[in-house]
Amino acid sequence: MTHWLIVPVVLPALMAPFIVLAARYHLSIQRVMSVATMLALVALGAGLMWQTSDGTVLLYQLGDWAAPFGIVLVGDRLSTMMVLLTAILALFVLIYAIGSGWDTRGRHFHALYQFQLMGILGAFLTGDLFNLFVFFEVLLIASYGLMIHAGGNERLKAGVQYVLFNLLGSTLFLFALGSIYAETGTLNMADLAIRVQGLEPGAETAGLRVAAVLLILVFAIKAALVPLHFWLPSSYAEAPAPVAALFAIMTKVGAYAIIRVYTMVFPAEIEATAGLHGTWLLPLALVSVAVGALGILAAKKLDRLVTFAVISSMGTVLVAVGMFSQVGIAAALYYMLHSTLAAAILFLVVDLTRHGRDTLQLITRAPVAGAALTAGLFFFGAIAMTGLPPLSGFLGKIMVLQAGFAQPAAVWIFSVILISSLVSVVGFGRAGSTVYWKANIVEPDPESEATAPSVMAYAGVGGLAAVLILLTVFAGQVHSYTQATSAQLFAPNTYLSVVLETPGKLSDPKGGE
Numbered sequence: 001m002t003h004w005l006i007v008p009v010v011l012p013a014l015m016a017p018f019i020v021l022a023a024r025y026h027l028s029i030q031r032v033m034s035v036a037t038m039l040a041l042v043a044l045g046a047g048l049m050w051q052t053s054d055g056t057v058l059l060y061q062l063g064d065w066a067a068p069f070g071i072v073l074v075g076d077r078l079s080t081m082m083v084l085l086t087a088i089l090a091l092f093v094l095i096y097a098i099g100s101g102w103d104t105r106g107r108h109f110h111a112l113y114q115f116q117l118m119g120i121l122g123a124f125l126t127g128d129l130f131n132l133f134v135f136f137e138v139l140l141i142a143s144y145g146l147m148i149h150a151g152g153n154e155r156l157k158a159g160v161q162y163v164l165f166n167l168l169g170s171t172l173f174l175f176a177l178g179s180i181y182a183e184t185g186t187l188n189m190a191d192l193a194i195r196v197q198g199l200e201p202g203a204e205t206a207g208l209r210v211a212a213v214l215l216i217l218v219f220a221i222k223a224a225l226v227p228l229h230f231w232l233p234s235s236y237a238e239a240p241a242p243v244a245a246l247f248a249i250m251t252k253v254g255a256y257a258i259i260r261v262y263t264m265v266f267p268a269e270i271e272a273t274a275g276l277h278g279t280w281l282l283p284l285a286l287v288s289v290a291v292g293a294l295g296i297l298a299a300k301k302l303d304r305l306v307t308f309a310v311i312s313s314m315g316t317v318l319v320a321v322g323m324f325s326q327v328g329i330a331a332a333l334y335y336m337l338h339s340t341l342a343a344a345i346l347f348l349v350v351d352l353t354r355h356g357r358d359t360l361q362l363i364t365r366a367p368v369a370g371a372a373l374t375a376g377l378f379f380f381g382a383i384a385m386t387g388l389p390p391l392s393g394f395l396g397k398i399m400v401l402q403a404g405f406a407q408p409a410a411v412w413i414f415s416v417i418l419i420s421s422l423v424s425v426v427g428f429g430r431a432g433s434t435v436y437w438k439a440n441i442v443e444p445d446p447e448s449e450a451t452a453p454s455v456m457a458y459a460g461v462g463g464l465a466a467v468l469i470l471l472t473v474f475a476g477q478v479h480s481y482t483q484a485t486s487a488q489l490f491a492p493n494t495y496l497s498v499v500l501e502t503p504g505k506l507s508d509p510k511g512g513e
Helices: 003-022 027-052 075-099 109-125 129-147 152-186 191-195 206-222 229-239 241-247 250-265 281-297 303-323 326-353 370-384 393-405 409-439 455-473 475-490 495-499
Strands: 056-062 073-075
Touching: 003 056, 003 109, 027 056, 027 073, 027 075, 027 241, 027 495, 056 409, 073 075, 073 109, 073 409, 073 495, 075 109, 075 241, 075 250, 075 326, 075 455, 075 475, 109 129, 109 250, 109 495, 129 152, 129 250, 152 191, 152 206, 152 370, 191 475, 191 495, 206 250, 206 281, 229 393, 241 250, 241 455, 250 303, 250 326, 250 475, 281 303, 281 495, 303 326, 303 393, 303 409, 326 370, 326 455, 326 475, 370 393, 370 409, 370 455, 393 409, 393 475, 393 495, 409 495, 455 475
Parallel strands: none
Antiparallel strands: 056 073
16 A cells, blocks of 8 residues: 555645635745645656556555555556546646636635646546545535636636536436446445456346446536536636636546546446447547537637537547547547647737737737747647647547558548548637737727736746657657556456455456456
8 A cells, every 4th residue: 555646636636725724914925835836746747657657556455445445546557547636737837827817816716726736636536536526626626716716797608507517417426336336236346347347247227227328428418528528618708717727627627537447347248338338429529529510610709619628639539438448548638738738828828919909809919928939838728639630639530540541430430530620720810810820910909908927827838848748759659658547447456456455366357357
């Protein structure tokens, strides 16, 4: 048992109340402590990922109570990769928030930011479904506060909509957990996988099947899968820029939960849930890609355009997930890394544009302050998000298309992804030329007091862009890692034996040993 595994959850959980109680009126102290925490989380994430890179599964038992009776945190290739991604994203978003002054517009920004990270990191590391629900609620409660940070009627309206949709998801989640516990007597994912695998063929499994359907609906809401995506455009567009950028990882929590639960607990080979995910997840993911692309083309505001780009990118992730093959999950994981960084960059660039422009409407205006660098970053983010070469979005989509070759719906996969990519290029091109290029032919307003964003704000966006470039340069190594991760997910014997502390061999739910 390693104690390092709980530190990514405990560290922000302790830092948040410290900021509230000891540094409430000292913004400089809050900033220093928050940045120090982010740096520590990046180091922890890198260390944990290094430990698990050889296939090792790390376990932490709270109170030294063994599973399935005690609460466990589990670190494998997938969860530690997501922890490191979250930490890197949070560090550069926080740098932007400090540089742009967003953290001065509300007293509790840094405390809520820490609680948000606690919930996200806990969701990636937890080893049982009930605590997945608990961490979902922690991150959602914090996100409610961050959503309405700095106030405003539109932001409050979007926040209420966001709360209502997520409360619906939480209610369905509780119903699903109750049904699963009634059928199996456990919520520990490793124990649940063994018990579901051990069900006799032909046994009564209606309750378990209903629970599995409810679970995937909950995760689809979190992942903004069409038609369960209605909460996302207004919520992300109206949220403060650093908050929206951090929220880029929240949709990935939904995708992560689908991958984790439906490869280990409810795999396709289990009779009780056979055909559950493959029959409708892939078609709806393709619809999400198309709807997102059409939203990009039809958007009249720059922030709305980016939110629809998030929907389209999540659709691409879920297309790869919906294949439920090793090559598909490997492609999905690589594209998850890419799309998280690309979405965060674009949300922050939108805020840079807002900083020197009186509107985000896609209409010509006077040149914005710092237009050249901001336009360059938008161009970079647009190339990444639409999947144009040479950045990681292009490589990620190639991986998804390669995974789709073996699928019966290969023609649909290729057609939707390629056509939607073209539509997205047109939409981003129209927006960029209108906001940044055509603006130069309009005479500047002599009364404008717009000032260029701070160097620190640009540093936050530049840091994310640098990580995206590294993801492109080292695409081969990263893809090898995601392939090994996918293989580990589809052969969870090591995970099960470590969590349940079984010295002998366990029967693999995939049919091996």
